[in-house]
Amino acid sequence: MRANESASVLLFVWGDRVLPVFLVSMRVEERAHLPTLVPYRANVTLGMQVIEGNNPFYLFEKNALARRAALTGTQEVLQLTRRVFF
Numbered sequence: 001m002r003a004n005e006s007a008s009v010l011l012f013v014w015g016d017r018v019l020p021v022f023l024v025s026m027r028v029e030e031r032a033h034l035p036t037l038v039p040y041r042a043n044v045t046l047g048m049q050v051i052e053g054n055n056p057f058y059l060f061e062k063n064a065l066a067r068r069a070a071l072t073g074t075q076e077v078l079q080l081t082r083r084v085f086f
Helices: 056-085
Strands: 009-014 017-033 039-050
Touching: 017 056
Parallel strands: none
Antiparallel strands: 009 017, 017 039
């Protein structure tokens, strides 16, 4: 990165998850072309770094992950209890 450039923060949205990230790398691999050599199919690989710390998006996602883990654990205990007692 040059001295006069700064990294942009992006919001990466995947389903109901929203994470602040820095885009650290990007690779585009063209897979198929039209007869005019215009690409119409490609694979794109993105490298991202999650911005942790006192960030509202990160804190929200971290809390949501803990809630999902607790819910999954509770459901597993209920299923095990049903198998043992019923």
